[in-house]
Amino acid sequence: MIEIEEKRLASLIDITISEMVSEDEAKLFSYTKKINKLNIYTFLELAGDRDLTRSFWSSNSNDLTILGAGQATTIQAKGERFQSIENQWNELLRKAVIHNPFEKQGTGIVGLGGFAFDPKKESTPLWSNFPDGQLTIPEIMVTRIENQFYLTFNMYLRTDDHGFQLMEEYQEMESYLLEESSFFKKDVNMIEKKEVAPKQWMQTIQKATEEMKTSSTNKIVLAREVRLRFDERADIPSIIRKLIETQSNSYIFAYEIDGDCFVGATPERLVKVEGNQLFSTCLAGTAPRGKTTKEDQKIAEELYRDPKNRKEHDYVVQMIRKAVERYCTDVDIPSEPQVYMYKTLQHLYTPVTAKLMNSHSIFSIIEELHPTPALGGTPRKESMAFIRDNELLDRGWYGAPIGWLDSNNNGEFAVAIRSAMIQGTEASLFAGCGIVADSDPVSEYEETNIKLMPMLSVLGG
Known part of the structure; x- marks a missing residue:
């Protein structure tokens, strides 16, 4: 045969x-x-x-x-x-x-x-x-x-x-x-962790809050970087395996170009297309998981009622609604979010479904949606200008659309958060948070530490 x-x-x-x-x-x-x-x-x-x-x-x-x-x-x-x-x-x-x-x-x-x-x-x-x-x-x-x-x-x-x-x-x-050989996991051992300019990052938050008090900008997302060093070259299949085992309900991705590998476990779908059916996700507002079911529920209720997180989530909902309605019919977006629990974090979550017009493609939606308020801010032009001029890192593909599409008119792109750039024996990890006028730099710093946990945990941190 x-x-x-x-x-x-x-x-x-x-x-x-x-x-x-x-x-x-x-x-x-x-x-x-x-x-x-x-x-x-x-x-x-x-x-x-x-x-x-x-x-x-x-x-x-x-x-x-x-x-x-x-x-x-x-x-x-x-x-x-x-x-x-x-x-x-x-x-x-x-x-x-x-x-x-x-x-x-x-x-x-x-x-x-x-x-x-x-x-x-x-x-x-x-x-x-x-x-x-x-x-x-x-x-x-x-x-x-x-x-x-x-x-x-x-x-x-x-x-x-x-x-x-x-x-x-x-x-x-x-x-x-396709050889049927055994896979030998090669977990990395971290020997150095260095936060890149944390004090300057908090000073940038202060500058952002001052700007928002005197301008039309409502929210600016600022990201920071943590550098890791290992005792030997990081093994990409082992990292992927650990992400799959520990980060349920997340998109696991790895893209290798000329020896460098961008890898992560993101919870945030940007857009999915199956033929002419479109699916998107509004995901903004973050809290940690509790140690018990009772504590989990208490944190979830606080997240749901928290004005800052609800406002941050609503920015994303309204922006995605406006973008999707431009290219789709039969748009369905619930009026209230729900709390969605992941392995280490929980988020405010609102699903989006629609029917893509024949004259448009998944690229039309990606271009319209990126960057969402969850990764850029609002208004988009002003927040992006601030990030471009003041953020201390080059985000590269972090926070951007990553995914796939096929020759049968299917595809899916997610937002590349909870991610790291692996370069041999070193790695850069990224995390950000949405800054509003009354944001506290220390609290935002702690939030990024929570968001860094998924990647740190699989990289020996």
Whole structure:
């Protein structure tokens, strides 16, 4: 059976090559098949051993996991980044040859990646490998959905390629990555933790509160950085494993570019699209979990009634409502939030559902929503200007849209919080909070410590 499939696949490749009319022409060829269950961590570990670029995504309900190894191609933003990426994505799909009889979410051609928080902010060496926007189409991709596993391989074909030769190369890589070997967890040992300019960060909060008292700005989100150093190179599959084990109800992601890896566990969906159905989430207002059920409930009630957190949440709700109504019909947003409990934190949460108009795409919504008031502030223009001029770090992809989309009009992007940039034996962790006119710098500092806990806990802190 396997040999028959290999011959058929080689024949499909040769047919695609024969239909090319020019020596300069190249086509992206994509083929999806069903495979047996595999160990996702072993796959990532073996891909790393071969120095293949790795991508990872797991949904907040853990019903969809996407693993990528290698790069068939990448799409990088030019100029107007969201429009640029969308145009290149559509052109890539228009020319591609796709063999995918399953048409499940996350199969076929899938682009995984994200965007920078603010392309107008001067970039630093920390984020030098991460452009303003990039989607990676993996060479080999595994999708787990509905407890079934699918393998997709993507390759660019040219007129001088030969089907059986390409098949041999692909089969060697497939058999290596799907090898049934044991996964050896390699937990990191942190040997140094350094907070980057905490006093200056609190002084920036004071400056923000003074500005808000004399301007139309209602809220400014300010983030800070913590640097870690380990006794050896951090192992990305082990970090992903610990995030999955400890951060339930979160999106787990990892995007590797030229050896650097942006990884995290975020609770915050930006937008999800299934065909023309749209889903978004208003998530703002944070409190810790309690030690007992009774204490949990008490903190949740205080969070629900707290004027500052309710105001912060309402900013997000109103902004998302305005954005979604511009591109959608049948918009449904509850009038009151609920408290949603995660492993270490609880948040005010309001779900959003709508129907996407035919003339718009997931990129239209991303561009309209980013940055939400939960990551930028309100009004957007004024708060972003303050962040750009006063914040002490280059956020890079932190706080920005990260996710995936496929060739079947499905996709999902989350907001990259609770995250870290891993660079060999070092890491930068990020956390921020919403500053309003009566914010207390010390209290906001303590809130960022709570938000840093998820990543610190898996990195030995």
